[in-house]
Amino acid sequence: MNELKIGTYTFTSRLILGTGKFGNIKTMVESIRRSGTQMVTVALRRFDPEQADQDLFSALSSIEGLTLMPNTSGASTAEEAVRAARISRELSGSPFIKVEIHPNPQHLMPDPIETYEACRILASEGFLVMPYVPADPVLAKRLEDVGCAPVMPLGSAIGSGQGIATSEMIRLIIRESGIPVIVDAGLRSPSEACAAMEMGCEAVLVNSAIAAAANPPEMAEAFAGAVKAGHRAREAGIMPKSGSAVATSPLTSFLGTAS
């Protein structure tokens, strides 16, 4: 009941981590461990002989039970993203791919047209496609129709820490969606992750909020707790809002002195 299902895979953790912006690999690995995450995203780049000792794959492989979700960051077209995905699958040995196509470095907003096309191709090739998308219910439904595993609408701009600026659109996506909805990008604090889960998101993807914290491993654990709390609250059934006061104590008169 409490497992996150993506395709035929199940995860007990509903917190997915990005691996960027950590000061060093040791801090990143400790943060991943403390978060309890079972899935992290990584990027694909050219091998740099001068950084041959920075072996991210080995560092991540040392963490038991961790699934890699490579991303296609750096791609600005569907064609580039598909190419990156195919190469990444060879490296990761995992069918998961985060489709991320943002052609404008000024705002990093995902290109919905190129994203749709890349997802369509990759889903047909058997990838478990996890697209990073604008918070658009129509696009989300179209991506579900072409076989995406979840959809990952943005809360706000990547790395901005502006929180869930798109909450009403995300509520619509959740309401209409037959696949998991994962908020990706923009979260700043654990309370926002908790709110996303209470809203009905199946998971959240966090990077900057943890990596850029003063104490990343501690923040990772804080996010883990918030995600669990939000999910449990959702499962427990959050009480409806009322437009007026609803008494919690009996309103009968004190000591029976009034009518």
Place this chain on the structure above:
Amino acid sequence: MITITINGEKREFDEGSTVSDVLNNMGAEKQRVAVVVNENIIYPENRSSVVLQENDDVELLVFVEGG
């Protein structure tokens, strides 16, 4: 000698060099590296048998940190 392009840079290699030779030369043999030659992925089991040709375009790719 033959000239091949590795990650956008032209380099000289002995004739008959294999993909494995290039990985060793670049110090990439110990890492998990994806190899793409002229847009074709070369899987690990084939790297010691694929011989590179003049003007081949080789891309060596690894995972790096990202969100």
